[in-house]
Amino acid sequence: MGETGAAVIIGVGPEQGLGAALARRFAAEGLHVYLAGRSEEKLHRVASSIRQTGGSATAVVADATHEAEVEHLFSVVGDTGQGVEIAAYNVDSNIPSLLLETDAETFSLLWRQNCLGAFFFGKAVVRAMQPRSRGTLFFTGATASLRAKPPFTAFATAKAGLRALAQGMAREFSPQGIHVVHAVIDGVINGERARNQFPDYVKAKGEGGLLELEAIAETYWAMHRQHPSAWTHELDLRPYKEPF
Template structure:
């Protein structure tokens, strides 16, 4: 008996979207390659998964490093008894902060572009190289409403996320007919995770019940995209709290 597998890139805090994705996928009897930059955080997520009798392993990966991304896919694709090559790849890398355009440095701008379209390109390219020959698979990119509009103080973030969105669209049109499902999830609103709770606890309190996106609810949508029938694939979907204006 073989177990399907998945790669989730951009896993950080245990109370975060990356971790929620890993846990939900593992519950479907998948072996999950839990990828991110901090081994300590990855191992925390893996322990939580394996403690419940599911399967996962940590792979330290900088998504902006081509050698790291190649090593991750080599590991996931390696012939291993009982584990199939990945059928699901999720790119969940990103960060956000407001910076006045006049104060934005080139280093800051390039940093956002690397975690955005550069990393998405590397992961998307390797997913296409490895999965298209198999004639199946799903690649999902975590996006943001910034990919649709640029707000004051967020030019760097919007440029980054718009790049990821275009990569997802181009891949979907090129590889969808070959059996690879490529989707982009627009997350519109604050995510109720460790990052926001730590950096802006007052904002979390002000939003009230269901005023922020629940990480498990987002993860359920990602999974629903993965298991869609090929006659009705989603390329893009947007998620927001019921209180969020748009």
């Protein structure tokens, strides 16, 4: 354990999910981790598991699509006086729907969760990091960030917006010492969500066909540790078996 300060992750769900995996990895380095999401039960379960292994964590219920709740999250962090070293926007909501079957409510919901919430979160993160002129901000993207395919056109529209937000923030705030990373997850993550929602697909992928949670988290940590003379803004992660 070598780092001090805080890591803030929004979009934390089940223990076998990417948000929780990131939290465990950052906590293992000595950072106090703030876990944010909409399910209090899931947040406390992840926080408890981190504490049981010697880490430090605080659960804060927050919906990323409500700016006031995001601001409250960072007020909780700010009240402790801890500097934010790492922040990750890990909200990922997807609803398959062919275009002519997609109503305005669904389209707007996907945009709010995948893009607007990232805007609220990103602003709050920058304000927290600017006084110390350092920190890493991660946005978790998807295959759809780069290309749209039915029945996920609405989802891709939102993820493409997230990518544009990350690019603009990187160009604006990198000179201030804030490292903005857009991570494209190009494949299926081996977590609770995939195994519950499409188990047959997971089985068909076979050994080595899914992204492992700990491997993704390790890559995020490596990005945080990069020297500022050689920062990565965007990278893509996929299983070695995955076609692209």
